[in-house]
Amino acid sequence: MKSGIAIALLGLGLTAGSATAHSPEEHAAHMAQQAANPHAQHQAQGGVEPGAEVAFADVPLLDQEGRELRLKDDLVGDRIVVMGFVYTSCTTVCPVVSAIMQKLQKQLGERAGTEVQLISLSIDPLRDTPERLREYAGRYEAGAGWRWVTGSSEAVADTLKGLGTWTANYQDHPPLIMVGDGRTQTWTRFYGFTDPAVLMARVNELSAVRGHDGHGPTAIAQESHP
Template sequence: MKWNTLAGATLILLAVLIQPGVSLGATPAKPATVRVQLQDLPLLDQDGRQLRFKSDVIGDRLVAITFTYTTCTTICPILDSIFVKLQDKLPGRLGKDIFLVTVSIDPVNDIPPRLKSYAGKLKAKPGWSFMTGNKVNVDKVLVGLDMFSADILNHTPSILVGDGKSGVWRRFYGFPSADKLLAALNELSSARSR
C-alpha cells in the first residue's frame, strides 16, 4: 500500500514538473495579473476563531495565499515548504505589513485543531493563518479566487500574491521560489508609496 502511494505521488509530481515552465526552481517569467472576487464569508482559522475572509483575513493587507490540505502527499508539501521559506525571509514584516494565508481545499477534514497541528509541524509564525470552515463558504471563497476544484486530488499548484487595498492580484502557477514571491510582495508594497 505504501509503495503504491509513493509511486503514485512520484508520478503526479513528475507530471507536474514536465509541464512547460514548471519546475521546482523555475516558474513562468511573469506571474499572471488576475481578477479575484474576495468573498466576505465567515471562515475559521487554526485557532477556531471566526473571521470574515475579505474584511478580517485580507482587509487592506499585502497577502500571499496558497491552497493546500493536510493529508495531501503530492504538491501541497512543496507549496508549504515555499511558504516556510517565505516566512523566514520576512523577519519583522510577517504579521505586520505582509501576511501569509493557507486556505484548506478540504474543509470537511481540515478542522481547526488539525490545521493548528499542521501549522505547528510547519513552524508557522504569527502572521501566517490557516483557514477552513463550512464547506459551502470555503467553496465560495475558492470560486472567487478561481481556485475551486471538485476533485482535490487534482488541484492546480498556484499561489496568489495581492494587495487587499489596491485590489491588484498576481497568480503564480507551479512552484515559484520564495524569492519571487517576496519580490512580488515588495513590488506591491512599493506601489503603495507612489
C-alpha cells in the same frame, strides 16, 4: 515523481518533511484535470498569471484557533497578501507549497502579520478542522502572521470560486500561490513550485508602489487590522 519532488525542494533550498510522491495514476489524473481547467496553460507551464480577477465571498471561515473570520475584512484588509492552497492529508504538492511559504515567512521577518499577511487556505474542509490545521501549521513553524483557514464545504467552495482557484476534485489541484494587494486589488497567481525569492520580489514590488503613494511599511503596519 518522488525524485521530481525532491529535486524541486532541493532547488528551492527546502525540505519536505514527511512528503511522499505522486503515483503515476495520480500524476495522470492531475494532468487531465489541468487540461480541462481554464488556467491549464499557466498551470502546466508553472507560469505566472498577472492581473488575476479576484472576488471575496462574504462567508464565515475559521482559522487554526477556531476563531470565526471573514477573509477580506479580517485577513486581507489593507495588507499585502501571500496565499497558498493546501490540505493536510496531501502528500504531494502541498508539503512543497507549505515549505515555500515557511521560507518566505523567514525572509519577511517582522513584516509578516503587519505589512504582509500569509494565508494557507484548506481545500479539504471536510477533514481539515481547526485542530488539524493547528497541528499541521506547527510542522512549518507558522508564526502569528501566518493564518491557516478552513470552514464549511459551502463556504470554502464559494471562497475558492471567488479567488479563481476552485477545482472539481481537490486532490487534483495544481501547486498555486497568490500574491496581491488588498488595497489596490492587484493580484498575481504563481503556478508550480515558485522560488520564494520570486514571491518576495513581487511582495517588494507591491510595497514599493505603496511607498510612492506615501504609504510605506511603517504606515501599513499602523493601519493593519488586529
